[in-house]
Amino acid sequence: MHPRSILLIKPGSMGDVIHALPVASAIHAAWPDSQITWIVDPRWSPLLKENPAIFQTLDFPRQSFFGITGKYRAVRWYCELKKLKPDLVIDLQGLLRSGLMAKASGAKEIIGLRDAREGSALFHTTSVDVVPNEHAVHRYLRCLRTIGIEIPEKIAFTFPNLKLSQPIDLEEKYIVIHPFARGKKKALDLETVYALFAEFALLANYQVILVGMGEPPAALGSSGLNLVGKTSLQELICLLRGACFVVSVDSGPMHLAAGLGVPLLGIHTWSDPRLVGPYREDAWIWQGGEIRRQDFQRPPLPERKFTADDARQVARFVAEQVARA
Numbered sequence: 001m002h003p004r005s006i007l008l009i010k011p012g013s014m015g016d017v018i019h020a021l022p023v024a025s026a027i028h029a030a031w032p033d034s035q036i037t038w039i040v041d042p043r044w045s046p047l048l049k050e051n052p053a054i055f056q057t058l059d060f061p062r063q064s065f066f067g068i069t070g071k072y073r074a075v076r077w078y079c080e081l082k083k084l085k086p087d088l089v090i091d092l093q094g095l096l097r098s099g100l101m102a103k104a105s106g107a108k109e110i111i112g113l114r115d116a117r118e119g120s121a122l123f124h125t126t127s128v129d130v131v132p133n134e135h136a137v138h139r140y141l142r143c144l145r146t147i148g149i150e151i152p153e154k155i156a157f158t159f160p161n162l163k164l165s166q167p168i169d170l171e172e173k174y175i176v177i178h179p180f181a182r183g184k185k186k187a188l189d190l191e192t193v194y195a196l197f198a199e200f201a202l203l204a205n206y207q208v209i210l211v212g213m214g215e216p217p218a219a220l221g222s223s224g225l226n227l228v229g230k231t232s233l234q235e236l237i238c239l240l241r242g243a244c245f246v247v248s249v250d251s252g253p254m255h256l257a258a259g260l261g262v263p264l265l266g267i268h269t270w271s272d273p274r275l276v277g278p279y280r281e282d283a284w285i286w287q288g289g290e291i292r293r294q295d296f297q298r299p300p301l302p303e304r305k306f307t308a309d310d311a312r313q314v315a316r317f318v319a320e321q322v323a324r325a
Contacts, residue, residue: 002031002148003087003109009101010092011041011060014233014252015276018047018157018259019136020092023143025156028053030149037084039101046233047256049160060101081105088147091116091124092140099123111143133272135296137279155279157259159241162234169225174207175200175318176239176257178248180214180228185269186249187214188306195308196247197224199315204322206244211236212253244325245318249306250276258283263325265291265318270303284317286310291317 006027010020017040024036035055038048042059065074081104089102091112099120102110112124121127128142141151177196179188188196193210200208201224209225231239240246240256245263248254250271257264258278265284266277273285274296283294288301289310 002034004034005084005086005088006034006036007084007086007089007102007105007107008036008038008092009089009098011039011062011098012044012093013041014044014047015255016093016136017041017044018252018255019279020140021047021051021157021259022137022152022155023090023092023140024051024053025158026141026144026149026152027147029152029156037086039098044233046162046237047159049162051158051160053158062097078104090143091120092143094120096120111146113139113143133274133299135275135277135279138296159237159256159260160234162238164235164238165232166235168227168235168239170209170239170242171207173244173322174209174225174242175245175247175322176209176211176243178212178246178251178253179210180212181249181251183250183271185305186251186271188249188267188311190215192306192308192311195311196315199312200319203316203319206322209239209243211239212251245322247314247318254278263321265314266294267306267314268300269306272300274298274300284321286314 010017036053037056037058038054039058039060042061045057048054048057064070081101085106089105089107089110091098091102094113094116096118103123110124111126112121113130114127115130126146128146130139144151179193181187197208207225209227211227211231213229240262241260243262246257247265249267254266258280264278268287273287277285277294281294285292285294288304
């Protein structure tokens with residue numbers, strides 16, 4: 001008998017949630033009558049809407065747990081988890097808080113990865129081996145064999161089919177640039193962003209849209225549309241899905257574009273594309289001054305800053321790819 005109720009714990013970042021989607025899809029394909037509850041950061045819950053593999057989501061409101069009253073709310077939230085009583089917990093977060101969630105749920109079987117941190121492995125009944133230098137999607141999928149499901153040949157990412165909630169003046173053909181990231185030294189500086197847009201203005205006659213949360217440039221030129229801080233996650237999904245090309249630093253929107261299957265170039269200044277690059281072999285990578293296809297076996301080149309000259313090189317490359325398409 002397979003488990004009828006499954007608790008999947010992956011609040012994480014946007015990229016983390018996207019990387020875990022194929023696990024839910026594979027479980028649903030093998031056991032369509034099993035009900036998966038996903039604990040997720042409320043900022044990323046729109047990613048899970050309309051997903052046939054997800055029975056329900058449960059928000060982990062971490063931001064509300066700070067301060068004296070926040071600790072009280074946290075205790076109440078964890079205590080509420082015991083109502084779930086799932087047959088199985090899959091802890092893909094691997095931190096103390098996720099271990100506590102798994103234990104509080106009342107499940108007898110808790111699966112986690114062997115490299116779990118902060119003592120969370122103490123709450124796991126089964127630990128799944130991980131392989132060094134393996135992409136996050138591969139790491140998570142290894143949990144499947146532990147519960148008797150084979151890793152599918154075709155990895156499925158399912159996203160909601162949404163519509164724009166505000167009128168945006170989109171041209172028929174446009175590319176999207178996302179230059180912002182929380183990780184240290186991942187984001188592009190304004191000089192580099194300007195260089196990207198200036199080069200695109202010289203090379204192409206299509207619209208270029210800037211998205212994300214950061215410091216918006218003052219002006220982008222006649223072909224540029226500045227939507228920094230002006231789109232919800234739902235609207236970002238719509239914009240990326242309709243793009244003819246996406247250029248993004250290593251960030252959640254880069255992984256979103258990869259999962260949506262749009263033409264993509266990911267910029268990696270120091271992060272290892274094997275582990276956290278776009279999960280698509282037909283995606284392009286800028287890394288160490290070189291533009292190449294994604295390769296999950298290739299060690300990264302030495303860390304290197306992405307400069308204005310690199311931006312112009314990338315713009316010329318992308319314009320050529322769009323023209324060919």
